[in-house]
Amino acid sequence: MGVPLMVDIDWNLERGLMENLSVHLGVDLRELIDVPREGLLEGDRVIYVGHGEGFKRRDPKPEGVGGFLRELAAAMDEAVGKGRYKISFEMPTPPQPGGEPKPRMIDVIPDFVWWREHVEYARSPKLLPRGDWRVDWLLGVLFKSEEADMVYLDFRDPKVKVVVSGCFYSMHDSCELEARRRNVLVSSLGKAKKLKERYQSNPHVKWVKIVFAPDQEEVQKMIITVMDPAGMLTTSESQIPG
Incomplete structure (x- = not known):
């Protein structure tokens, strides 16, 4: 399964x-x-x-993700009000063992x-x-x-x-x-x-x-x-x- x-x-x-x-x-x-x-x-x-040219995976670094989400949340708080929005973020899928991330x-x-x-x-x-x-x-x-x-x-x-x-x-x-x-x-x-x-x-x-x-x-x-x-x-x- x-x-x-x-x-x-x-x-x-x-x-x-x-x-x-x-x-x-x-x-x-x-x-x-x-x-x-x-x-x-x-x-x-x-x-x-x-x-x-082929396409390559570009995963964000953890520190970059955290900073970006904080900045985005602050901007959304100012634009629409605190708690009146939802931020969706796609986290990277772990690569297959022994292979390059797709x-x-x-x-x-x-x-x-x-x-x-x-x-x-x-x-x-x-x-x-x-x-x-x-x-x-x-x-x-x-x-x-x-x-x-x-x-x-x-x-x-x-x-x-x-x-x-x-x-x-x-x-x-x-x-x-x-x-x-x-x-x-x-x-x-x-x-x-x-x-x-x-x-x-x-x-x-x-x-x-x-x-x-x-x-x-x-x-x-x-x-x-x-x-x-x-x-x-x-x-x-x-x-x-x-």
Whole structure:
């Protein structure tokens, strides 16, 4: 029997990322996403395809973490009031014995892990999050103090870019809310796959970004930004029912 990584989440270290997520979502993820056949790299709770220089793990030093959290807490006290916020920090996972520590999702896409960044990207006029973007495909999870998020992106097609993200576990969820989270993510992945196939064959589209991510109220949004051959941008947004 595998050893759980977190006390409150059934995450089996003897299973791979795809298997663990499939268990949590109640579906075979391989039926909902297009998994690359070549170039797939495995990190710590992330699998990805990249190009250029490889990604390395960057763990913070203990003294740096303590100082950073103290500064962050002081800033939050001043901004919103003492005790009126929650700070989540992902502690490093111990490396496997005898091996180099593997990169996590926050090492591979450090500026593109959070929902807010996905929504901002969806509404922006840029096709890629950054000019030096080097990730073609990724599936990963981020464990926070009380929740776990999933991020999926497929940027392999030069014309169609896909991002799906959201929370798939919260320690405070009822069984009903847990099922709703699962259904929203599964629905988002299925819709994203169909939309990608539709836009790939659309001659009236120069490029398109298809993003499913929670907004500030944690409501799952579908945001589609399309550039037509004349260079005109159109963005549409709708809510994914839970």
